[in-house]
Amino acid sequence: MLIDSHCHLDRIDLEPFDGSLDKVMDSARAAGVGHMLCVSISLEEYPTVRGIAERYADVSCSVGVHPGETEGADPTVEDLVSRGRDPRVVAIGETGLDYHYHPEDNEWQRERFRTHIRAAREVGKPLIIHTRDAREDTIRILKEEGADQVRGVMHCFTETWEMAQAALDLGFYISFSGIVTFRNADELREVARQVPDDRLLVETDSPYLAPVPHRGKGNHPAWVRDVAAKVAEVRGSDLESIAALTTRNYQQLFGALKD
Numbered sequence: 001m002l003i004d005s006h007c008h009l010d011r012i013d014l015e016p017f018d019g020s021l022d023k024v025m026d027s028a029r030a031a032g033v034g035h036m037l038c039v040s041i042s043l044e045e046y047p048t049v050r051g052i053a054e055r056y057a058d059v060s061c062s063v064g065v066h067p068g069e070t071e072g073a074d075p076t077v078e079d080l081v082s083r084g085r086d087p088r089v090v091a092i093g094e095t096g097l098d099y100h101y102h103p104e105d106n107e108w109q110r111e112r113f114r115t116h117i118r119a120a121r122e123v124g125k126p127l128i129i130h131t132r133d134a135r136e137d138t139i140r141i142l143k144e145e146g147a148d149q150v151r152g153v154m155h156c157f158t159e160t161w162e163m164a165q166a167a168l169d170l171g172f173y174i175s176f177s178g179i180v181t182f183r184n185a186d187e188l189r190e191v192a193r194q195v196p197d198d199r200l201l202v203e204t205d206s207p208y209l210a211p212v213p214h215r216g217k218g219n220h221p222a223w224v225r226d227v228a229a230k231v232a233e234v235r236g237s238d239l240e241s242i243a244a245l246t247t248r249n250y251q252q253l254f255g256a257l258k259d
Contacts, residue, residue, distance in 0.1 A: 001034035002228055002243045003250045004221040005175050006094075006128065006155045006203035009038045009059065010048045013207060013218045024220050025056060031222035032243070034058060035250070035257050039094050039128060039155075041066035043073045046083060053088040060254065062128055064093040064116055067109045068101060074112060080119035090254040092120040093128030094155060097141075100133045110141060117145035120152070126253055127152030129172070135159055139166045147172075153253065156205045161191050168199055173253055175201035178211030178219065181230045189234045201253075202227045202246050 009021065017023035028036065038061045040049045046063050053061035063083040065075050073079075084092055095116035097109050120127045129152055131138040142148070151171040156179065157164065164174050174195045180188055192200075204211075204227065206219035211226040225239070232242040251257060 001247050002032050002202070002224055003247050004028070004033055004036045004204050004206070004224040005153065005201045005246075005250055005254075006039050006177070007036050007206045007221050008041070008208075009036065009052050009206075009221075010045060011207050012220055016218065021052070025058070028221040029058070031225045033221050033224055034247070035060070036221050037062065037090065037250075037254065039091075040064050041094060042069050042071070043075055043079060044071075050083075050086070050088065057258070060090045060258075061088055062091040062093050063089050064091075064095045064128065065112060066094055067096050067098045067112065067130055074108075075115060075119075077115055077119045077122065080116060081123050084119060084123040084125055087258075089125070091126050091128050091152070092116050092123065093152070094130045095127060096130040097134035097138050098130060098132040099137075103133070106134075110137065113141055114145055117142070117147050117150075120150045121146060124150065126150050129154050129167075130156070131159065131163075135163045139163065139170075142167075142170055142172075151253065153201055155203060156209070157191065158188060159191075160187075161194060164191050164195060168196070173199045173201050173249060175203045176227060176231055177203050177205045178209040178215075178223070178227055180227060180234070181212040182215075183212075189230075192231050193234050197245050198249060198252070200231070200242075200246055201249055202231060202242070
């Protein structure tokens with residue numbers, strides 16, 4: 001069984017699936033995907049995300065506001081904790097820092113990040129971290145706010161081995177998306193080779209970042225199989241072994257799968 005540890009089912013283009021999310025789910029199951037984590041990026045969209053997790057037994061969800069999200073409400077610790085206590089919510093996030101589009105005006109991102117970490121600590125659930133062009137501040141704030149107490153995942157990892165090591169030292173897991181299959185991702189594949197077996201996860205981040213050989217198309221959870229296959233190749237392993245260990249790792253971090 002494979003687990004897509006990070007997807008946005010609420011954002012998938014359903015036109016290729018005859019307008020049916022059920023068909024997206026059927027496609028994933030046919031590819032051996034036994035569970036999906038549908039990740040929240042805003043409080044306004046959270047009810048839809050939560051509704052999907054309610055509708056499908058093989059979907060869990062998170063609550064959080066993406067660091068690049070500039071529309072809608074900024075969350076308080078109380079906002080996140082109240083929603084985070086829901087049993088179908090397995091994580092707080094995605095949160096973190098993204099300086100790519102905000103290279104100077106980003107103090108608000110750091111404060112929002114701290115809010116999420118404090119909420120995660122209060123509710124006792126792991127964090128889903130998005131980081132881009134903000135390596136030092138991401139690790140610094142995780143340390144300052146005691147994120148090692150709840151751990152989490154560095155999702156869609158695209159950074160250096162040095163940053164991966166810093167996150168691993170805090171108890172975090174490292175998750176790879178379709179980017180690991182891209183032609184120019186040799187450095188990232190080297191990181192994927194080195195991550196310890198017990199800290200490795202795979203994801204699609206669908207509907208974004210479709211893996212080779214599907215680049216240019218709308219991504220969906222069935223294609224986590226292609227991500228896992230590339231990770232297996234890089235590590236000198238096989239798909240079945242990577243599926244088994246990433247499923248085990250998911251359950252270690254986010255909890256046992258619910259029926």
